Structure formats: C-alpha cells, structure tokens
Amino acid sequence: MKSCLPPDPNPTKPQHAMPALACDAHCHVFGPAERFPYADDRSYTPPDAPFEHLVALHDFLGFQRGVIVQASCHGTDNTAMIDAIGRGNGRYRGIAIVDDHIDGNGLDALHEGGVRGVRFNFVKHLGGAPDMGVFNRVLERIETMGWHVVLHLDATDIVELQDVLKSICVPFVIDHMGRVRAQDGLEQEPFRLLVQLMRDNPLAWVKVCGAERVSAGKRPFEDAIPYAQTLIETAPDRVLWGTDFPHPNISKDMPNDGGLVDLMFRFCPNEGLRQKLLVDNPARLYDFG
Incomplete structure (x- = not known):
C-alpha cells in the first residue's frame, strides 16, 4: 500500500x-x-484532507459550489x-461508492444527504473493473432516482468497454x-x-480535468490543452471541470x-462556454437549487 503526497x-x-456559482465538480475529502x-x-493511504481544507481552498480560488x-x-x-x-449547508453535492448491499432505503438516505450519483472504478492500479453484475444492478436501482454514474477509466477501457458504454441507460460521466x-x-x-x-450519445458527459494525469510532462501540463478544448467544442453542454483536490495517487508533478x-x-477562454462548464452544466447534473 502506497502513501500519497500532500497537495x-x-x-x-x-x-x-x-x-x-462556479462549481468544482471533482474534489475529495479524506478523513480525518x-x-x-x-x-x-484500500490501495493507497492519503494524508488527511478534511472538510475545512476543502472549504479554505474553494474560498481562496472562488468556487461557491463543489461536488x-x-x-x-x-x-x-x-x-x-x-x-x-451537511456542513456545507447546500454548497456541496456528492458522488457515492456503493456495493450490492445497498437497498432503496440506503439510496434514499444518501439522496437526502446530498448524493446525486455513484462512482465505479475501472482503473487497474486501483483494483481494476468492478463485478459487472453489481454494476448493472446498481444502475437499475439509481435509474428511477434521477442519478447518474461516474466512470473512472483507463484509456484502454474506452476501447474495451464500447458495448458497456452503449448499454448504459442513465447519464454517465467519464x-x-x-x-x-x-x-x-x-x-x-x-x-x-x-x-x-x-x-x-446524449447520456455521455466528460470531466475535462485531470490535466496532470493526461500530460506527459510537468506543470502547467500544457500538452493536455488540445484534448480539453476538443471535448468542450464537441459537447459544450455535457462537460464539467474540477480540481481533483487533494490530488491522490499523483506519481508525477x-x-x-x-x-x-x-x-x-x-x-476554455470563451466566457459563454466557461459559464456552461463551471456553472450551468454542474447545476443541471448535480441538482443544485
């Protein structure tokens, strides 16, 4: 088990x-x-990054909302x-990790707590693909709730999971x-x-963040720019962006x-597209009031 560097x-x-009302659509809290x-x-141990750290960062950067x-x-x-x-008093929404033991009451409790979707990890260094039976059953359960599913993939998974991606019947975010x-x-x-x-696919969304994961080099990770630009131009109403604070599993810069x-x-230099990326799209997908 490896330990992560602090942000x-x-x-x-x-x-x-x-x-x-800009939204950091991908961030984490760890511990304490x-x-x-x-x-x-777990496959890694992060340094604690509690709620107070996240709020301080968002206040400093200018984010009024977060996921x-x-x-x-x-x-x-x-x-x-x-x-x-709960401590954010409406500022935050959440994406949960669940397993096959979750029932309707459990999902309702998560919804009441501000959750609006579930996440499944396929990345090999974090354990690889989930049990696809569990994956399909969970998606059936969330379909009537207006939730979506977040997919954490390796690039090769986009090729190998074409049939799976075509079969998903709820909004999904890559x-x-x-x-x-x-x-x-x-x-x-x-x-x-x-x-x-x-x-x-009108159900497909993508987060144009994680430039440090895409990049071959060191910050400011400029070689990721054409990829983000292409995705924004392709589907401006279904793109999201987030910091990924506090950046777990970073092995590069x-x-x-x-x-x-x-x-x-x-x-994303265009103000209208940036309004969609940071405000309108997350407000719609994550059910911000």
Whole structure:
C-alpha cells in the first residue's frame, strides 16, 4: 500500500475571477482518519484532507459550489463525504461508492444527504473493473432516482468497454478525459472513440480535468490543452471541470490548484462556454437549487 503526497500547500491566486456559482465538480475529502477511518482494503493511504481544507481552498480560488467524489481509500463508507455535504449547508453535492448491499432505503438516505450519483472504478492500479453484475444492478436501482454514474477509466477501457458504454441507460460521466495519454496524440484510438461517444450519445458527459494525469510532462501540463478544448467544442453542454483536490495517487508533478484554474481558463477562454462548464452544466447534473 502506497502513501500519497500532500497537495501543494501554497496555491497561487488565479489570474481571473470565477463566474458566480462556479462549481468544482471533482474534489475529495479524506478523513480525518481518527474520525473517519480509511478502508482496510484500500490501495493507497492519503494524508488527511478534511472538510475545512476543502472549504479554505474553494474560498481562496472562488468556487461557491463543489461536488465531493467518494474516493476508493474510504471504500463504501460514505460518512466523511456525507458529513462534509451537511456542513456545507447546500454548497456541496456528492458522488457515492456503493456495493450490492445497498437497498432503496440506503439510496434514499444518501439522496437526502446530498448524493446525486455513484462512482465505479475501472482503473487497474486501483483494483481494476468492478463485478459487472453489481454494476448493472446498481444502475437499475439509481435509474428511477434521477442519478447518474461516474466512470473512472483507463484509456484502454474506452476501447474495451464500447458495448458497456452503449448499454448504459442513465447519464454517465467519464472522469479525467478518460485518462488518455497526451504523448499518444489526438488521433489515438481511445481519444477518437471518446470524442465520438460525446458526439453521438446524449447520456455521455466528460470531466475535462485531470490535466496532470493526461500530460506527459510537468506543470502547467500544457500538452493536455488540445484534448480539453476538443471535448468542450464537441459537447459544450455535457462537460464539467474540477480540481481533483487533494490530488491522490499523483506519481508525477504535484499540481498547484491555482495553476490548474489558470490552465482551465487557457483551454476554455470563451466566457459563454466557461459559464456552461463551471456553472450551468454542474447545476443541471448535480441538482443544485
């Protein structure tokens, strides 16, 4: 089990102001472990990054809303996330990790707590694909709730899971631009299929964040810009962006969160598209009042 580095403690102030009600659509809370223990079967141990750290960052960067995504280190125990959403007094929504034991009452409780979707991890270094029977049963249960599913994929999964992606009957969000590799070029098969998916399937959404995962180099991760631009141009009404604070599992250059905001302004310089990316799209998908 590996330990994660802490996030950059000195985020730079973004060069541009956020629009009103801007949403960080992908962030996490970790621990504190003494109150919210990490899962025994986790693949990594992060440093604590509690609710107070997230709020301080969002206040500094200019985000009035956020979506707290349950990470694998907490497993199916969503209590740290639910606690943070409740303390946010309407500022936050959540994405849960659940298993086959969840029933209608459990899902209703999560909904009441601010959850609006579930996440499934397919990434190999985090344990690989889930039991597809469980995956399908959970999607059947959330379909009537107006929820969506978030898919954390490796780039190769976009190729291998074409039939699965076509069969999903609820809105689904692909994390981190599908973790495509910038060094493989815009014509690589995973990215071509991702663009085609965004063009053809009205249920498909994508987060154009995770530039540090896509990039072949070090910050400011400029080689990820063409990928984000292409996805925004392809489906401007179904794109989202987030910081991924506090950046678990970073094995390359730890991003600076202010620098990531500046990078987002570079790949989305159009004010109208940025309004969709940061405000309108997350408000619609995550049911912000």
